[in-house]
Amino acid sequence: MLIELKDVNKTYNNGQPLHVLKGINLSIDKGEFVSIMGASGSGKSTLLNILGILDNYDTGEYYIDGRLIKGLTEKQAAEYRNRLIGFIFQSFNLIGFKTAVENVELPLFYQGVSRHKRHELAMQYLDRLGLADWAGHYPNEMSGGQKQRVAIARALITGPKILLADEPTGALDSKTSEEVMQLLSRLNREEGVTIIVVTHESGVANCTDKIVHIKDGIIGRIEDNREHNASAFGTATIMK
Amino acid sequence: MRDVFTEIWESVRRNKLRTSLTGFAVSWGIFMLIVLLGAGNGLQNSFFKGGDRFASNTMMFGGGWTSKPYDGLREGRRIRLDEKDILLTGSDAFSDNVDNVIATVGVNGTASYGKKSLSVYIEGNYPERASMEKIEILHGRYINDKDIKDRRKVVVLPQSAAEGLLPDNAPLEDIIGKHIRVGNFSWLVVGVNKTDRMRGNEQIAAPFTTVKEIYNKGEDVDDVTFSFHGLDTEKANEEFETKLRAAINLRHRAAPDDNRALWIWNRFTQNLQMSTVGSILNVALWIIGLFTLLGGIVGVSNIMLITVKERTHEFGIRKAIGARPWDITKLILAESVTITAVFGYIGMFLGMLACQILDKTVGQAKVAVMDEQIAMLVNPTVGLDVAIEATLVLIIAGSLAGLFPARKASKVRPIEALRAE
Numbered sequence: 001m002l003i004e005l006k007d008v009n010k011t012y013n014n015g016q017p018l019h020v021l022k023g024i025n026l027s028i029d030k031g032e033f034v035s036i037m038g039a040s041g042s043g044k045s046t047l048l049n050i051l052g053i054l055d056n057y058d059t060g061e062y063y064i065d066g067r068l069i070k071g072l073t074e075k076q077a078a079e080y081r082n083r084l085i086g087f088i089f090q091s092f093n094l095i096g097f098k099t100a101v102e103n104v105e106l107p108l109f110y111q112g113v114s115r116h117k118r119h120e121l122a123m124q125y126l127d128r129l130g131l132a133d134w135a136g137h138y139p140n141e142m143s144g145g146q147k148q149r150v151a152i153a154r155a156l157i158t159g160p161k162i163l164l165a166d167e168p169t170g171a172l173d174s175k176t177s178e179e180v181m182q183l184l185s186r187l188n189r190e191e192g193v194t195i196i197v198v199t200h201e202s203g204v205a206n207c208t209d210k211i212v213h214i215k216d217g218i219i220g221r222i223e224d225n226r227e228h229n230a231s232a233f234g235t236a237t238i239m240k
Numbered sequence: 241m242r243d244v245f246t247e248i249w250e251s252v253r254r255n256k257l258r259t260s261l262t263g264f265a266v267s268w269g270i271f272m273l274i275v276l277l278g279a280g281n282g283l284q285n286s287f288f289k290g291g292d293r294f295a296s297n298t299m300m301f302g303g304g305w306t307s308k309p310y311d312g313l314r315e316g317r318r319i320r321l322d323e324k325d326i327l328l329t330g331s332d333a334f335s336d337n338v339d340n341v342i343a344t345v346g347v348n349g350t351a352s353y354g355k356k357s358l359s360v361y362i363e364g365n366y367p368e369r370a371s372m373e374k375i376e377i378l379h380g381r382y383i384n385d386k387d388i389k390d391r392r393k394v395v396v397l398p399q400s401a402a403e404g405l406l407p408d409n410a411p412l413e414d415i416i417g418k419h420i421r422v423g424n425f426s427w428l429v430v431g432v433n434k435t436d437r438m439r440g441n442e443q444i445a446a447p448f449t450t451v452k453e454i455y456n457k458g459e460d461v462d463d464v465t466f467s468f469h470g471l472d473t474e475k476a477n478e479e480f481e482t483k484l485r486a487a488i489n490l491r492h493r494a495a496p497d498d499n500r501a502l503w504i505w506n507r508f509t510q511n512l513q514m515s516t517v518g519s520i521l522n523v524a525l526w527i528i529g530l531f532t533l534l535g536g537i538v539g540v541s542n543i544m545l546i547t548v549k550e551r552t553h554e555f556g557i558r559k560a561i562g563a564r565p566w567d568i569t570k571l572i573l574a575e576s577v578t579i580t581a582v583f584g585y586i587g588m589f590l591g592m593l594a595c596q597i598l599d600k601t602v603g604q605a606k607v608a609v610m611d612e613q614i615a616m617l618v619n620p621t622v623g624l625d626v627a628i629e630a631t632l633v634l635i636i637a638g639s640l641a642g643l644f645p646a647r648k649a650s651k652v653r654p655i656e657a658l659r660a661e
Contacts, residue, residue: 054560054655074650075564082562093557093658097250109243110562154561 001063002161002194003028003051008060010046020046021057022217028196030161033188035197035205038214045166047214048198052085052164053077065161082110086155086163090170092147094139094154101126101135104153111158125153129183145176152183156193163187163195169204181207248575251547262543263583266536266637270584270630273529274591274622275598280525282603282620284518296511298372299481301488301504302463310495319492319501322459328487329466337468337480342366343461345452351444353405353420360401360442362422363462364451372467380416380431387430387447393454394447395420396431401442425454468508477509530633537580537637544576544645555649556657565650572649576642577635584634588627595621 003026010021020043028034038044049055050062053069062069064084072080087093094103101122108118126135129149139147148168155163165184169177185207187193197208205211211223252259303319323343328334330341346363369375370382378399387394397405402415412432419426427446436443451457471477481504486496494501548555555568603617 049655052560054658055653075566078559078562078564078567081560087560089658093560095554095557097254106558107561110558110564110567115243158562 001027002030002032002065003196004061004063005051006061006063008050008057008062010043010050010055010057020217021050023060024214024217024219026212026219028194030194031188031192033185033195033197033209034212035199035208035210036212036214037199037202037205039200042214043217044198044200044214048164048166048196051162051196052087053081078110082107083158084161086158086160088148088151088155088163088165088168090167092139092144092151092171094147094150096139099136099138100131100142100150103139103150104157107154107158121157122153125157126150129153143176144172145179148172148176148180149183152180152187156187161194163193165195165197167199167201168197169199169201177204244570244574245578247571248578251551251575252579255543255547258543258546259579262536262539263579263586265539266533266580266583266634267587267590269529269533269536270587270634271591271594272532273526273630273633274588274626275594276525276529277522277626278591278595278598278620278622279617280521281622282598282617284521285618285620286615287514287518296508297469298465298467299504299506299508300463300465301484301502303492304500304503306494306498307500308495308498310498311493313493317494319489319494321461321464321488323461324459325488325491326461326464328491329464329484333487334480334484337470339467339469340368340372341464341466342368342372343448343464344369345448345455345457345461346443347423347451347455349423351401351405351420351422351442353415353418354407356405356407358401358404358442360422360444362395362444362446362451364448364457365445366448368467369445369465372465375436376434378432378434379413380429382431382433383445383447388449391450391453392447393425393427393450394430395422395427396433396445397429398435398442398444399432400435401444402429402432404442471508474509474512477506481506533633533637536583537641540576540580540638540641541644543579544572544642545648547575548572548645548649551649552652552657552660555652556654556660559654560658569646569650572646573639573642576646577638580638580641581631581634584630584637588630592622592627 005024005026008021008024009019012018012020024047036044036047046055050057053072057070064080067080069080081087094100095106098106101119104122104125105118108121113121123132123135126132129152131146131149131153134142134146134150139150142150163184168184169180172180181204184195184197188195188209195208197204199205206225206228209224209226211221211225213220213223301321303321306313306315306317306319309315321343326341326343329338342365344363344365346361348359348361350357351360351362352358365383366388367383367385370377375382377396380396382396383394386392397415397420399412402412405420406412406415415429415432418429420429421427422444433445468480471480482497485499485502485504489496489498489501492501555563558568598617598620603615603620605617606615
């Protein structure tokens, strides 16, 4: 198993204690394309933060590729995030004063890759995502879809084991959303990238092969969706 | 390294006004530091101008008047040194410290050459005095060993005396090889030295042995000068002086601790005291300068805090994609040091420029003190050592300014930073 969560609990102690994750058990295999679905407040964002080593959990165990992720120093966490995980965010989170190619290069910069080599690699990834012509542009000169593709290139460049996408289509129109989801599923299908998408949109979830429903901090149903017919809104489009 | 500077440039470029206003404060601080130190150096140089006329390891003593009754004799007796005092100073009793011992003996007289004449003091000297008192020979030579041995009637004139004797506008070297008259004797001029304004009248040097014989001085000497070694502290010098005073005083039947019977002029301790005053002045100027700089540093720290606040979200992104805390700390520290260093160097450059201007203007101005033209500021500039020290100060100051903001930036947790807008 690539990802294994065993009885993971998380409580926030801001004034009134809030038990957000109440014993999460989840296994995700290499090459899977999974979505985690739930309403807001269900704990799906917290789960994603824990999966992405952005946040700690209180009790339980979390393994990536057999490595226990627990009690890490900030430095170790940063290195694991850099090498194991690629992030895709709803608001793209590109750095505004850096060009597309510089944004894509950044994770390699933190690995200490030489200037020349990381530029070359970043150009390759941008090219694969059809953005070679936009390499020198700043994020505010690009459309939402282009920005998200730059973010995907940045997430992929280190060859991570897991791609974590937090509402990747949340800020996009339906046509672009569909393109982005198709891109993700193509990456999963053709290159075997393990992808976990957190969403509250059933249309987005329907693009994935497995849907994990989370409600009130507990995993409910795990739906096999290889037929892509789970959406209540239809099978072919992402409804907005 | 280039990546770091690219990052800094990107950040500075976005905040030009803010950065340059703060930078101005840093430049001002360093500017003041350099100008203060430069002016301080100028002041010290003008103080020390008198001090370095002599080799610093020489002592001079001469007879005074006794102030205490001793050995059956009353106070108020004149002490006259003689050649036995030279021998005593050079004897085994002091040989641990004393090197060369020389003495002078002289008389007043009138020198004349052609139609001109002036009153002079002709002093019998030894060749060693040239190095002990750093006598600067402009033309010809100083007294030499052969002059002493053969009791030659030769003299070395100070520049002012040579000018006084030569016809107007004649070149100085014209007097070399000419004979002048002093008293009833004719003396060959062998050299001209730079005039020492601290001396009273025109003092011309002749061989010790010649003066002694011509003027019938017998055993008498006016003062004794010697060079020494191995007395490195003020305390060691004091002990030595006490011992020397006791020995000389006893020879002349004066109380061993009678300070007025023998005056001792120790150039080493005098220089030591002067340099202590100098270093206190220096420290005071550094403190004033550093406090001025402090204002600039607080400014830099302040803008770095604002920068950190503004860039929290960006740091969150960086952390999410793998920036370690140190990477973030480094970013802020490097920016802080760079801003401080760049503007500091501008200030340092302008400060050095100001010192040069000071040198060309105020540095040339002279003030009349006791018939002598004294420059208030001599070479009011700072050396390479100060430039290096100031560089260190800038780097340390920049690091200090960035430290707190940088720590703050590196401590923000990525999820909180990502949430920030």
